[in-house]
Amino acid sequence: MINEEAVHYSRILTEVTLSFHIIYATIGVGIPLFIMIAQWVGIRRNDEHYILLARRWTRGYAITVAVGVVTGTAIGLLLSLLWPNFMEVAGHIIALPLFMETFAFFFEAIFLGIYLYTWDRFDNQFKHLLLLVPVAIGAAFSAVFITTVNAFMNSPQGFEILNNELINVNPIEAMFNPSMPTKVSHVVATAFMTAAFILASIAAYRMVKGSKHIYHKKALHLTVTVGLVFSIASLIIGDFSGKYLAQYQPEKLAAAEWHFETSENAPLILMGQLTDDNEVRYALEIPSMLSILAYGNPSAEVIGLDQFSEDEIPPLYIHYLFDIMVGIGTLLIIVAAIYWLGIRRRWKFIKSKAFLWLLVFSGPLCMIAIESGWWLNEVGRQPWVLHGIMKTAEGATSSNQVELMLWLFTGLYVVLGIGSVIVLTRMFKKNPIERELAERNQ
Amino acid sequence: MDLEIIGILVLWTFLFGYVMIASIDFGAGFFNAYSEFTHKNHIISNIIQRYLSPVWEVTNVFLVFFFVGIVGFFPSSAFYYGTTLLVPVGIAVILLGIRGAYYAFATYGKNPAKHYTFLYGATGLLLPASLSIVLTISEGGFITMVNNAPVLDYWKLFTSPLTWSIVLLSITSLLYISAVFLTWYANKANDKKASNLLRKYALIWAFPTMITALGIMVELRAHNPTHFANLLNLWWMFAISFLFFLGTVWLLWKGKKFGIAFSLLVGQFAFAFYGYGFSHYPYLLYPYLTIYDGFTNEAMAISLIIAFILGLALLLPSLYLLMKLFLFNKTYIEGKNPSSKGVPSK
Ligand code: HDD
Ligand code: HEM
Ligand code: HEM
Numbered sequence: 001m002i003n004e005e006a007v008h009y010s011r012i013l014t015e016v017t018l019s020f021h022i023i024y025a026t027i028g029v030g031i032p033l034f035i036m037i038a039q040w041v042g043i044r045r046n047d048e049h050y051i052l053l054a055r056r057w058t059r060g061y062a063i064t065v066a067v068g069v070v071t072g073t074a075i076g077l078l079l080s081l082l083w084p085n086f087m088e089v090a091g092h093i094i095a096l097p098l099f100m101e102t103f104a105f106f107f108e109a110i111f112l113g114i115y116l117y118t119w120d121r122f123d124n125q126f127k128h129l130l131l132l133v134p135v136a137i138g139a140a141f142s143a144v145f146i147t148t149v150n151a152f153m154n155s156p157q158g159f160e161i162l163n164n165e166l167i168n169v170n171p172i173e174a175m176f177n178p179s180m181p182t183k184v185s186h187v188v189a190t191a192f193m194t195a196a197f198i199l200a201s202i203a204a205y206r207m208v209k210g211s212k213h214i215y216h217k218k219a220l221h222l223t224v225t226v227g228l229v230f231s232i233a234s235l236i237i238g239d240f241s242g243k244y245l246a247q248y249q250p251e252k253l254a255a256a257e258w259h260f261e262t263s264e265n266a267p268l269i270l271m272g273q274l275t276d277d278n279e280v281r282y283a284l285e286i287p288s289m290l291s292i293l294a295y296g297n298p299s300a301e302v303i304g305l306d307q308f309s310e311d312e313i314p315p316l317y318i319h320y321l322f323d324i325m326v327g328i329g330t331l332l333i334i335v336a337a338i339y340w341l342g343i344r345r346r347w348k349f350i351k352s353k354a355f356l357w358l359l360v361f362s363g364p365l366c367m368i369a370i371e372s373g374w375w376l377n378e379v380g381r382q383p384w385v386l387h388g389i390m391k392t393a394e395g396a397t398s399s400n401q402v403e404l405m406l407w408l409f410t411g412l413y414v415v416l417g418i419g420s421v422i423v424l425t426r427m428f429k430k431n432p433i434e435r436e437l438a439e440r441n442q
Numbered sequence: 443m444d445l446e447i448i449g450i451l452v453l454w455t456f457l458f459g460y461v462m463i464a465s466i467d468f469g470a471g472f473f474n475a476y477s478e479f480t481h482k483n484h485i486i487s488n489i490i491q492r493y494l495s496p497v498w499e500v501t502n503v504f505l506v507f508f509f510v511g512i513v514g515f516f517p518s519s520a521f522y523y524g525t526t527l528l529v530p531v532g533i534a535v536i537l538l539g540i541r542g543a544y545y546a547f548a549t550y551g552k553n554p555a556k557h558y559t560f561l562y563g564a565t566g567l568l569l570p571a572s573l574s575i576v577l578t579i580s581e582g583g584f585i586t587m588v589n590n591a592p593v594l595d596y597w598k599l600f601t602s603p604l605t606w607s608i609v610l611l612s613i614t615s616l617l618y619i620s621a622v623f624l625t626w627y628a629n630k631a632n633d634k635k636a637s638n639l640l641r642k643y644a645l646i647w648a649f650p651t652m653i654t655a656l657g658i659m660v661e662l663r664a665h666n667p668t669h670f671a672n673l674l675n676l677w678w679m680f681a682i683s684f685l686f687f688l689g690t691v692w693l694l695w696k697g698k699k700f701g702i703a704f705s706l707l708v709g710q711f712a713f714a715f716y717g718y719g720f721s722h723y724p725y726l727l728y729p730y731l732t733i734y735d736g737f738t739n740e741a742m743a744i745s746l747i748i749a750f751i752l753g754l755a756l757l758l759p760s761l762y763l764l765m766k767l768f769l770f771n772k773t774y775i776e777g778k779n780p781s782s783k784g785v786p787s788k
Contacts, residue, residue: 066546084524091517103753109499398591
């Protein structure tokens with residue numbers, strides 16, 4: 001009954017759609033916080049630069065949200081269209097957070113519409129700022145609820161199965177599954193971190209291109225400082241995510257770390273290469289570090305892949321995804337910390353082009369970390385769509401037209417992707433900050 | 443009342459909300475493209491900028507709400523409809539994507555290119571056509587079970603007169619709904635020229651709407667006699683709907699009280715929509731799926747309903763605020779407010 005071809009194309013279409021949506025969704029979750037901070041600082045200090053920061057960010061944000069809405073609607077429908085069997089089961093147990101997510105969207109969409117179109121309608125600027133609060137809350141809660149669903153897929157609970165029937169369903173217990181606390185907080189923290197570094201990239205880019213305007217310095221300082229806070233938070237929560245994996249999804253952790261034999265004092269393997277008979281070459285090994293990562297204790301025993309049957313082990317390439325994510329996270333903490341210290345201590349080189357270029361790359365690097373993290377999380381769950389309950393292939397559609405849809409949707413994403421980049425660059429190129437400031441002061 | 447009935451009522455109500463506001467949105471896109479084509483300058487594009495741009499995301503959420511809700515309340519519908527609707531709904535999503543891109547790139551980024559305006563207008567007609575196919579399929583006869591999996595018979599679907607009469611109805615009624623609303627809105631904005639033009643469109647589309655609606659009755663009688671008999675039992679709902687229709691047309695003809703004309707139109711469609719919905723009861727999909735055997739477990743149903751009530755408590759005041767600012771605010775709709783021209787103004 002399983003249609004292999006349909007499964008194959010459904011997978012690709014899901015991967016493409018989610019990988020595209022997450023770019024805009026992450027920006028959508030993160031940016032409102034920064035608009036809020038900038039507008040607040042601007043009103044408090046009566047500093048027009050910050051107010052303009054908020055305005056310009058908002059203009060860009062309106063466009064990324066629109067693409068987020070379009071791709072999100074696509075995912076929502078595609079989940080039912082491509083994974084009908086999975087959604088039938090999921091609908092019984094985990095529909096509650098999905099349903100609440102739509103309310104979060106509603107809330108966000110309504111206030112975003114109001115916020116965007118009321119910049120000059122209030123005499124008291126604080127009132128206008130207040131309108132942004134529900135936008136930020138709505139966006140963050142969309143992430144919280146959808147990630148709860150994803151956490152459930154990784155550690156399903158809150159129901160029993162008797163003779164192929166679901167019984168004793170408890171939607172609340174399903175929501176608060178073991179994977180939920182770390183996953184939700186890691187996703188939200190990394191979204192804020194990513195938004196920070198993307199905005200920092202833009203400011204740094206302007207400075208590299210020779211702008212000496214204080215406006216960009218203010219923007220860079222604000223975003224990198226907040227980015228530092230959230231990147232440290234991401235690291236700490238990421239460490240807890242590893243501890244969660246060790247306990248509930250040991251095969252995912254073992255595959256991500258190329259940990260083949262169950263052992264104590266397990267070493268952490270960084271990068272490297274795998275031979276055909278699973279020997280690790282050219283890797284950096286840190287003794288006992290995996291045991292520390294997994295249990296906070298250097299002599300703890302870590303379960304290896306030898307405990308699992310061949311067909312329940314996820315693809316081993318997730319090791320690289322894990323290393324990329326952690327590598328980028330660590331690098332950005334260092335860069336942001338150097339910047340922060342450098343500003344205090346008046347180090348010269350943080351104003352140098354080379355260092356600014358590093359900051360220019362921080363945003364795109366963060367986005368790569370987000371993609372790697374999600375791929376690690378999703379591919380690492382394979383072959384399950386519902387961990388331990390339903391295999392991915394069993395969840396898929398039996399339709400024969402998935403390939404056609406794949407091409408159509410890919411075309412749509414190409415148009416949306418290129419279009420959003422063109423519109424955004426044109427919007428800011430045509431209206432540089434120097435000109436906007438001059439016009440406002442007339 | 444059964445939980446099943448509460449569930450379907452909630453969903454049907456949101457679908458009704460979507461049908462009404464999406465019709466306004468889709469139709470406006472079409473009229474906009476049409477007036478561009480006939481060089482009636484930008485009479486309508488102002489209204490699109492001022493009214494539709496701030497609310498299109500909200501319109502979209504109504505749809506999201508419906509399809510997330512139906513999988514929540516009736517998980518089996520994911521199995522039957524999910525498997526069979528890949529192509530029609532997939533295409534609808536892509537069309538929605540094109541519309542979203544128009545709002546994002548053209549109105550936020552300002553100068554919409556001409557061919558894009560046409561594309562945007564065309565999606566307004568194609569969307570109801572592809573979405574209304576879901577209603578056709580729900581009448582049964584197009585899906586068969588092969589190896590325990592539902593399969594859609596495309597040939598039968600596209601050669602059935604029922605399909606085409608439903609497509610026609612969706613298009614005519616969307617143009618009608620949209621024209622009536624925009625007449626009222628333009629009139630409120632004191633834009634006499636736009637209001638007159640739209641009033642004309644509304645009158646033009648009124649009678650095709652009625653005729654296609656009758657056409658569906660005829661087709662349904664042959665296609666699904668059970669459903670047809672149920673419809674006849676509810677004849678009074680359709681009679682009320684028809685009276686409302688006459689009221690709207692009369693007011694439009696006289697050229698007065700457009701607000702009341704639009705309220706009557708909402709009444710007309712509400713009675714017809716709920717009448718159709720009740721007569722469909724208890725089937726979600728003839729003859730495979732009823733709301734009773736497709737329903738979720740009790741614990742989930744209760745928690746969804748509680749979430750719904752709490753959500754509404756949050757939502758209704760916010761929606762009211764949105765309407766107050768963009769629908770009923772005189773300076774805004776007349777375009778006198780500095781921020782009514784784009785995002786966010788300088
Ligand atoms: C900017 C992005 C970013 C950065 C810098 C990091 N992460 Fe991450 N990570 C994510 C973005 C992300 C993510 C996209 O948010 C994921 C994917 C799914 C999820 O739950 O979060 C994720 C998942 C994820 C998982 C898998 C959880 C699971 O499958 O249940 C682990 C173990 C870590 N992370 C650990 C870390 C550690 C130790 C980091 C050290 C710096 C780190 N992450 C940095
Ligand atoms: C937005 C960030 C996400 C990304 C980038 C992502 C990416 C992926 C990838 C790469 C796979 C394929 C794994 C494989 O086949 O080897 C996958 C599978 C899947 N994901 Fe996610 N995912 C994300 C979030 C979610 C969430 C929040 C949900 C649920 C609500 C979800 C539902 C699914 C389902 C149903 C599958 C099974 C299909 C498959 O294996 O291809 N995903 N996802
Ligand atoms: C499979 C999983 C997902 C589904 C089904 C999904 C669904 C949706 C839908 C339907 C929308 C449009 C809502 C509207 O009409 O306003 C949307 C937008 C959004 N999604 Fe997703 N989404 C998924 C993954 C994610 C993830 C993983 C995140 C966050 C980390 C996220 C965050 C958002 C946000 C914040 C928006 C609002 C638009 C924006 O601000 O850019 N989504 N999503």
